[in-house]
Amino acid sequence: MSVIVLVEHTEGTIKKKSLEAVQYAADIAKKLGTTATAIVAGNVAESEMQNLGNYGAAKVLYIGDNRLNQLHARAFTRILVTAARQEGSPVIVALHDVNGRAIAPRVAVQLKAGLVSGALSSPDMSDGFVVKKSAFSGKAFAFVNVTSQVKVVMLAPNSFPLVKGEGSAVIENLTVAFDEKDFGVTVQSVDQITGEIPLSDAELVVSGGRGMKGPENWGLIEGLAKELGAATACSRPVADAHWRPHHEHVGQTGGTVRPNLYIAAGISGAIQHLAGVSGSKTIVVINKDPEAPFFKAANYGVVGDVMEVLPRLTEAVKKFKAQQH
Ligand SMILES: Cc1cc2nc3c(=O)[nH]c(=O)nc-3n(C[C@H](O)[C@H](O)[C@H](O)COP(=O)(O)OP(=O)(O)OC[C@H]3O[C@@H](n4cnc5c(N)ncnc54)[C@H](O)[C@@H]3O)c2cc1C
Structure with missing residues (x-):
């Protein structure tokens, strides 16, 4: 047995x-x-x-x-x-x-x-x-x-x-x-998702929503993710608008993640989004609206503009890492 x-x-x-x-x-x-x-x-x-x-x-x-x-x-x-x-x-x-x-x-x-x-x-x-x-x-x-x-x-x-x-x-x-x-079923071709860290395995995730304003600003999400060694994710409207690929979309109709840290930048926190991320051990929310529903699910919250907060957070992580060496 x-x-x-x-x-x-x-x-x-x-x-x-x-x-x-x-x-x-x-x-x-x-x-x-x-x-x-x-x-x-x-x-x-x-x-x-x-x-x-x-x-x-x-x-x-x-x-x-x-x-x-x-x-x-x-x-x-x-x-x-x-x-x-x-x-x-x-x-x-x-x-x-x-x-x-x-x-x-x-x-x-x-x-x-x-x-x-x-x-x-x-x-x-x-x-x-x-x-x-x-x-x-x-x-x-x-x-x-x-x-x-x-x-x-x-x-x-x-x-x-x-x-x-x-x-x-x-x-x-x-x-x-x-x-x-x-x-009986033959797979004709496979489109391999190439990312440094697969979202489903990620222990750290940096995610962006419509508050990021457009794909041209995703460097801010990727910059922080790179410093942290995190995977990137997004809300559904972001994927629907083709700012990001669909495999990054998390929530009720997307993927489910359970990382140790989920950083949500410019995401309102609709229940359909929370359905895919609420198992995260620690949630950090950055949103300029203090009434954004995501703050209720957050362990830490920053009320501020993502365009200002993300670069400062990335710099702080860089500095912290440099001090560790
Ligand atoms: C059947 C169904 C299934 C769905 N499934 C999913 C799903 O799987 N995943 C999902 O994500 N959604 C899903 N949705 C959509 C969901 O209801 C929300 O519409 C969506 O999550 C909102 O995305 P968002 O937070 O990125 O955008 P918005 O709701 O537009 O929120 C943007 C947020 O960014 C903030 N913001 C704006 N500018 C800035 C700035 N400069 N700095 C900081 N903050 C800023 C705003 O205050 C706001 O809170 C589903 C809906 C339905 C009906």
């Missing part, structure tokens, strides 16, 4: 959010008195897989099939179902992201398992299997008791702190009997 966890990678490099998922699965396994097994598919180097031992995986089940470098929901479902049956898994962990959303519900159906999406913390097993998750677009929390024998948990990225330990994982090959239909 072991808790299994699906691991995602980008061109062979295991994603940070998957390391979190492995650590999360190891935590559940410990509570259940068992171990965690990571499922890795596609072309991934042995050293990457061995590194999973440092995050609590006792074993890696590997299936090195080139076709699995892309998301094939049916094939990945079959992999997880095969592995879960082989391991007699009481709990299957996936991420609450695009891949997880395509795979985890199918796995739950096939294993007749209860599913909890958007998990924010390790389950409380003192009386059942109670998982905290976000509800109503991030405005509330729900505590869900999963009562089925087998459970599928989708972990929200950036909600389980990552701590690298020391450990080793045994790597074994997994054999799966695929059906041709598992690869």
Whole structure:
């Protein structure tokens, strides 16, 4: 018996959010008195897989099939179902992201398992299997008791702190009997988003809204982001107006971020925007209107003009960094 966890990678490099998922699965396994097994598919180097031992995986089940470098929901479902049956898994962990959303519900159906999406913390097993998750677009929390024998948990990225330990994982090959239909959908081309820090993995985010006035002023957002080592994001009207690419749009109809720091410059704080950012650990709001709703959700607020505040903040960060050397 072991808790299994699906691991995602980008061109062979295991994603940070998957390391979190492995650590999360190891935590559940410990509570259940068992171990965690990571499922890795596609072309991934042995050293990457061995590194999973440092995050609590006792074993890696590997299936090195080139076709699995892309998301094939049916094939990945079959992999997880095969592995879960082989391991007699009481709990299957996936991420609450695009891949997880395509795979985890199918796995739950096939294993007749209860599913909890958007998990924010390790389950409380003192009386059942109670998982905290976000509800109503991030405005509330729900505590869900999963009562089925087998459970599928989708972990929200950036909600389980990552701590690298020391450990080793045994790597074994997994054999799966695929059906041709598992690869029935062919991806013709992939537009890779090239940014220094992927928004979904970012621990620091600098975000701009309509108060930035136009794309010509985005150098101020990028300048601060560069100094902080942060990713950049934006509100929906900014993406709709093509000031910024759509993948940067966060909120109810965009991406969800849960960084340690979210700096919102010239964003009013509409509920649809807050739905995507309210899980941030610290929110800093810069807005010239003291009545802007975002201030109610902020940990720190600056009432001022972004055109003045952003350059001064960037200078202050630069100065602070110089003092550290
Ligand atoms: C179904 C639905 C889904 C939606 N989904 C999303 C979503 O996913 N994400 C999202 O963001 N929105 C979403 N919206 C839109 C949302 O309701 C708001 O309209 C939007 O978030 C506002 O964007 P904004 O704050 O950038 O712009 P505005 O509302 O125009 O606010 C601009 C802010 O900048 C401030 N400002 C102006 N000039 C300056 C300056 N010089 N210095 C400092 N501050 C300044 C103003 O005081 C104001 O608070 C959705 C709406 C609907 C109906």
